[in-house]
Amino acid sequence: MKYKANILNLSVIEKSYGTFFMRNKFFYWLKTSLGFSNKESRGFLLLTPLLLLIAASPYFIESFRKENRDDFLKKYQSQLDSLESLAINLQLSPNPLFNPADTVSKPSLTKKTENLIKMDFVDADSVVLQIVPGIGIGLSGRIIKYRERLGGFYSVNQFSEIYGLKPETIQEIWNYFDFTPMISKRILINSAEIEEVSAHPYISYSEAKVLIAYRKQHGNYLSITDLKKIKIFKPEWIDKIEPYLSFD
Secondary structure, eight states: OHHHHHHHHHHHHHHHHHHHHHHHHHHHHIIIIIOOOHHHHHHHHHHHHHHHHHHHHHHHHHHHHHHHHHHHHHHHHHHHHHHHHTTOOOOOOSSOOOOGGGGSOOOOHHHHHTTOOOEEGGGOOTTGGGGSTTOOHHHHHHHHHHHHHHTSOSOGGGGGGSTTOOHHHHHHHTTTEEOOOOOOOOEETTTOOHHHHHTSTTOOHHHHHHHHHHHHHHOOOOSHHHHTTOTTSOHHHHHHHGGGEEOO
16 A cells, blocks of 8 residues: 555656646746746736637637527427417518618708708808708818819819718718809919919929929920920829919
């Protein structure tokens, strides 16, 4: 018996030593590979079970949900079987499923605008613009400022350039306003200086420098064709700024 007890004690010691050796080996790996200190390694070892539990929790939650769905399906099928056993004939409804949103009364556009006169967007100010759903004080002021910086809009596509103005709100604008292309302010390209040219949203300071330098070197621009001789500029960009340039 004493011999067996010594063997058992020796086995326990060997297991303890093996565990101690593996733990130290793991700590050494954390230190050399991840730069952990001994204190950090012990903390990481204590947190490992919790991290494993968190990682596995989605699986347990999904298993629980699946089990509930299966139970519900079994109960539902059991009820159907009970009804059929009573010779009750079940049929699918020919009508679509009920949608509560179908019963909500939505005001028509005619009702919303019956007291309004549809005016041209050119004449709208930041106050009047707030009649459009989705446009508040800040956004209406931003729209008007951008229109002034541009010198007017020549296309409805330009409204997509305004920060914060969503496509659905742009569509809503035309329920309240008409759009007429109108440029109210143009750049005198043959007399303007760099600061004035670069103030336009479509023209950067470096682009303005090239435009002015080319004019000083080659003389006044006679038409948009002269600008297209500047090979560094894309033709699409020249076409974009053309409505805002005056060659007088």
